[in-house]
Amino acid sequence: xxxxxxxxxxxxxxxxxxxxxxxxxxxxxxxxxxxxxxxxxxxxxxxxxxxxxxxxxxxxxxxxxxxxxxxxxxxxxxxxxxxxxxxxxxxxxxxxxxxxxxxxxxxxxxxxxxxxxxxxxxxxxxxxxxxxxxxxxxxxxxxxxxxxxxxxxxxxxxxxxxxxxxxxxxxxxxxxxxxxxxxxxxxxxxxxxxxxxxxxxxxxxxxxxxxxxxxxxxxxxxxxxxxxxxxxxxxxxxxxxxxxxxxxxxxxxxxxxxxxxxxxxxxxxxxxxxxxxxxxxxxxxxxxxxxxxxxxxxxxxxxxxxxxxxxxxx
Amino acid sequence: xxxxxxxxxxxxxxxxxxxxxxxxxxxxxxxxxxxxxxxxxxxxxxxxxxxxxxxxxxxxxxxxxxxxxxxxxxxxxxxxxxxxxxxxxxxxxxxxxxxxxxxxxxxxxxxxxxxxxxxxxxxxxxxxxxxxxxxxxxxxxxxxxxxxxxxxxxxxxxxxxxxxxxxxxxxxxxxxxxxxxxxxxxxxxxxxxxxxxxxxxxxxxxxxxxxxxxxxxxxxxxxxxxxxxxxxxxxxxxxxxxxxxxxxxxxxxxxxxxxxxxxxxxxxxxxxxxxxxxxxxxxxxxxxxxxxxxxxxxxxxxxxxxxxxxx
Numbered sequence: 001x002x003x004x005x006x007x008x009x010x011x012x013x014x015x016x017x018x019x020x021x022x023x024x025x026x027x028x029x030x031x032x033x034x035x036x037x038x039x040x041x042x043x044x045x046x047x048x049x050x051x052x053x054x055x056x057x058x059x060x061x062x063x064x065x066x067x068x069x070x071x072x073x074x075x076x077x078x079x080x081x082x083x084x085x086x087x088x089x090x091x092x093x094x095x096x097x098x099x100x101x102x103x104x105x106x107x108x109x110x111x112x113x114x115x116x117x118x119x120x121x122x123x124x125x126x127x128x129x130x131x132x133x134x135x136x137x138x139x140x141x142x143x144x145x146x147x148x149x150x151x152x153x154x155x156x157x158x159x160x161x162x163x164x165x166x167x168x169x170x171x172x173x174x175x176x177x178x179x180x181x182x183x184x185x186x187x188x189x190x191x192x193x194x195x196x197x198x199x200x201x202x203x204x205x206x207x208x209x210x211x212x213x214x215x216x217x218x219x220x221x222x223x224x225x226x227x228x229x230x231x232x233x234x235x236x237x238x239x240x241x242x243x244x245x246x247x248x249x250x251x252x253x254x255x256x257x258x259x260x261x262x263x264x265x266x267x268x269x270x271x272x273x274x275x276x277x278x279x280x281x282x283x284x285x286x287x288x289x290x291x292x293x294x295x296x297x298x299x300x301x302x303x304x305x306x307x308x309x310x311x312x313x314x
Numbered sequence: 315x316x317x318x319x320x321x322x323x324x325x326x327x328x329x330x331x332x333x334x335x336x337x338x339x340x341x342x343x344x345x346x347x348x349x350x351x352x353x354x355x356x357x358x359x360x361x362x363x364x365x366x367x368x369x370x371x372x373x374x375x376x377x378x379x380x381x382x383x384x385x386x387x388x389x390x391x392x393x394x395x396x397x398x399x400x401x402x403x404x405x406x407x408x409x410x411x412x413x414x415x416x417x418x419x420x421x422x423x424x425x426x427x428x429x430x431x432x433x434x435x436x437x438x439x440x441x442x443x444x445x446x447x448x449x450x451x452x453x454x455x456x457x458x459x460x461x462x463x464x465x466x467x468x469x470x471x472x473x474x475x476x477x478x479x480x481x482x483x484x485x486x487x488x489x490x491x492x493x494x495x496x497x498x499x500x501x502x503x504x505x506x507x508x509x510x511x512x513x514x515x516x517x518x519x520x521x522x523x524x525x526x527x528x529x530x531x532x533x534x535x536x537x538x539x540x541x542x543x544x545x546x547x548x549x550x551x552x553x554x555x556x557x558x559x560x561x562x563x564x565x566x567x568x569x570x571x572x573x574x575x576x577x578x579x580x581x582x583x584x585x586x587x588x589x590x591x592x593x594x595x596x597x598x599x600x601x602x603x604x605x606x607x608x609x610x611x612x613x614x615x616x617x618x619x620x621x622x623x624x625x
Contacts, residue, residue: 061536065539069543072552075547076552076553079557083382083557084382086385087382087385088381088384088385089381089385089388091381228370229370231371232373232374236381239378239380239381
């Protein structure tokens with residue numbers, strides 16, 4: 001299977017480069033540049049869809065098994081809420097709100113898994129096999145090419161699962177008797193914005209980690225590391241802010257900002273916008289700043305890594 | 315050409331029953347074992363680091379349950395809880411017979427159980443060998459596929475324990491306070507060890523049997539993923555099975571998957587009453603026998619179906 005994919009990728013990319021050579025000119029206006037990247041991405045997405053549809057049974061099974069994973073998580077949290085009213089004392093994360101949190105995790109993770117995960121995996125492989133040479137030769141930004149080549153459409157099944165969870169949770173939150181809550185248009189808009197920020201932070205982390213495989217040759221452990229780190233983002237951040245969790249809380253908020261990824265958007269949607277402490281507003285501001293810094297840092301790491309790339313001898 | 319008849323009589327050309335046959339067999343086993351062991355020890359650095367990292371998800375679990383138990387002990391006591399007992403001393407909240415320290419200890423112990431019962435790459439490896447035709451080797455050479463894989467797996471596991479011992483010891487030492495019951499009495503500890511070893515064998519034969527499905531369907535990876543999902547949930551790796559609602563728990567307790575994670579941990583923590591322990595161990599042994607037989611039958615049937623072409 002990987003071999004078949006590589007053939008299509010190389011052939012497809014080669015055709016694409018012929019096409020680029022015909023139309024690339026150095027003094028292109030900025031707008032055209034953007035449109036060109038968008039068009040290339042659309043081609044990538046369409047190619048991936050064709051590929052996914054070639055193995056349709058596999059596609060269905062993959063979607064079903066990720067839905068199974070979702071169902072198990074939902075089951076797990078339903079069991080927890082059999083015994084408790086909220087995650088943590090006075091944190092306000094009761095069942096409905098926590099399920100909104102869960103849906104947010106699902107949105108962000110499914111987008112990352114659909115658009116970036118297959119590419120990051122491919123990237124390490126390209127480095128190991130020397131296939132990165134071909135990517136470097138293409139008349140397009142290498143990080144763009146590496147990051148968006150493949151779309152794993154079946155991972156979007158979880159996005160729909162997220163929509164279902166969010167709808168039910170929002171409905172129950174709005175109609176319940178005790179402390180009902182309906183998000184405003186503003187909070188919904190901010191929610192979308194900060195989900196985007198979360199995706200950007202996750203992307204930066206992933207591309208930086210996979211870029212390090214240029215130095216390390218092969219980094220299976222680093223991949224596990226990615227899973228373990230992002231594991232922290234799956235729960236309300238308040239739960240870490242105690243005892244020996246405080247250093248973790250600080251580290252994963254300010255150094256590797258995975259805690260703001262889900263927490264900030266989920267809180268904007270699940271809790272009223274108005275009575276907020278200045279600390280909470282600062283956290284929201286920090287999420288914006290952290291996004292910008294993460295993207296910038298990942299760009300630097302990627303460039304640095306490319307400079308050290310020596311190709312694999314064939 | 316079908317190579318089935320090669321395996322029709324699995325008797326090597328030497329005297330299999332006499333002393334010489336057994337000595338020969340042991341020397342083959344020893345060779346297989348020591349090769350696999352040294353192969354494994356090559357990657358020890360990566361191993362030790364990977365082992366430590368595997369404890370990271372537990373950290374998030376600890377904080378999750380810490381928060382949950384905080385919220386529970388904050389809740390008003392349920393009216394049916396007898397006032398005298400829970401009112402006096404700050405009664406530790408329990409869910410499904412597990413207090414907060416118990417749950418943390420439970421997660422740590424399931425790490426040990428999984429270190430025994432998890433078989434990464436076993437089923438997919440067998441399926442791959444069937445698909446690529448490598449399985450022919452075992453049909454022609456006087457060596458048994460299942461036995462060979464088992465020896466390999468034992469060697470891998472032993473290499474793993476040697477290297478993983480320090481990270482495990484470190485984590486358990488740091489978390490010693492969560493083991494409120496202290497070290498279990500000897501008979502429980504022996505039962506714990508026994509359940510671990512049987513858990514290893516159940517894991518092996520169960521996954522090998524799944525790999526044998528590759529004789530019938532060439533692609534088993536999606537099936538395998540499904541199995542892994544279920545086993546994660548139903549083996550008790552995700553949470554103690556006693557937290558499940560009553561009827562569901564009864565069903566899940568009947569399944570063999572609990573021996574892969576839940577059961578050894580429950581034995582260590584004394585959650586299995588002493589009088590039920592022997593019966594439970596016997597049931598586990600019965601499941602083990604069952605999977606050995608299933609695996610053998612699947613292999614024999616599969617080989618009968620299998621056709622190998624080319625070289």
